[in-house]
Amino acid sequence: MTFFPLPAFNDNYIWTYRDPHAQGVWVVDPGDGQVVMNYCQRVGEPLLGILITHKHNDHIGGVAMLRQQFDCPVYGPSNLAADIVTHPLGEGDQVVVGQHKFTVWEIPGHTLEHICYVSQANEHKLLLSGDTLFRGGCGRVFEGTYEQMCQAMSRFLSLADDTEVFGTHEYTLANYRFALAIDPHNPMLIAAQQDAQSSRDTGQPTLPTTIGLERATNPFLRFDRDDIVERAASLISSPVPALPDQRFGVIRRAKDEF
Numbered sequence: 001m002t003f004f005p006l007p008a009f010n011d012n013y014i015w016t017y018r019d020p021h022a023q024g025v026w027v028v029d030p031g032d033g034q035v036v037m038n039y040c041q042r043v044g045e046p047l048l049g050i051l052i053t054h055k056h057n058d059h060i061g062g063v064a065m066l067r068q069q070f071d072c073p074v075y076g077p078s079n080l081a082a083d084i085v086t087h088p089l090g091e092g093d094q095v096v097v098g099q100h101k102f103t104v105w106e107i108p109g110h111t112l113e114h115i116c117y118v119s120q121a122n123e124h125k126l127l128l129s130g131d132t133l134f135r136g137g138c139g140r141v142f143e144g145t146y147e148q149m150c151q152a153m154s155r156f157l158s159l160a161d162d163t164e165v166f167g168t169h170e171y172t173l174a175n176y177r178f179a180l181a182i183d184p185h186n187p188m189l190i191a192a193q194q195d196a197q198s199s200r201d202t203g204q205p206t207l208p209t210t211i212g213l214e215r216a217t218n219p220f221l222r223f224d225r226d227d228i229v230e231r232a233a234s235l236i237s238s239p240v241p242a243l244p245d246q247r248f249g250v251i252r253r254a255k256d257e258f
């Protein structure tokens with residue numbers, strides 16, 4: 001049993017886990033509390049806990065309502081206010097969610113306090129990546145530096161290929177439009193785009209993805225590839241840099257202006 005999505009707003013997913021032993025529900029980044037309330041009501045089980053990745057309102061907007069209703073623990077970045085996070089977490093801390101034991105990584109970049117939850121131990125390898133890694137893309141660098149975001153990408157590359165990746169937005173088709181512009185001859189990317197298009201055509205989510213698929217298709221994890229960086233650089237009339245964080249930055253800037 002892993003996580004499944006409750007859609008919220010235009011393109012958010014609230015990743016949800018139903019613990020068969022404790023008979024209750026966990027959610028990640030509940031931007032919309034009513035969506036979670038409706039689900040708990042439908043299955044007749046309480047909310048046992050909340051995991052937060054970062055401070056943006058489409059990730060925390062439902063916390064107050066859910067805490068009032070269920071009085072459950074809220075795990076999240078240590079510098080989020082106490083009225084949001086009851087159990088502050090930092091690098092290396094662990095959280096147990098049913099059968100999954102997650103380790104926290106601090107991955108500043110999208111925002112400075114952004115964390116993700118990594119489980120590599122048991123048969124289900126998971127990454128709850130928030131707004132940092134998406135299928136075919138990565139989060140915008142709002143508060144951190146390209147160097148920080150590039151470090152996060154490098155850490156993701158250290159994960160096993162069969163790690164399932166739960167990003168919090170359905171951005172895949174837009175991400176693939178950009179990815180194909182700078183990596184047009186990649187057969188795995190072309191196949192992944194077709195697969196995602198047919199999922200969306202039938203109303204299905206394109207997530208979770210896997211580290212293996214992202215390693216092969218996501219340009220933000222492929223800043224070591226000269227052809228990809230050269231095409232991104234030409235889109236924004238930039239020279240081709242040598243350092244990894246600058247190469248990542250060229251791809252990120254090209255996507256921002258795409």
Ligand SMILES: [Zn+2]
Pocket residue numbers: 054056110131
């Ligand atoms: Zn965000």
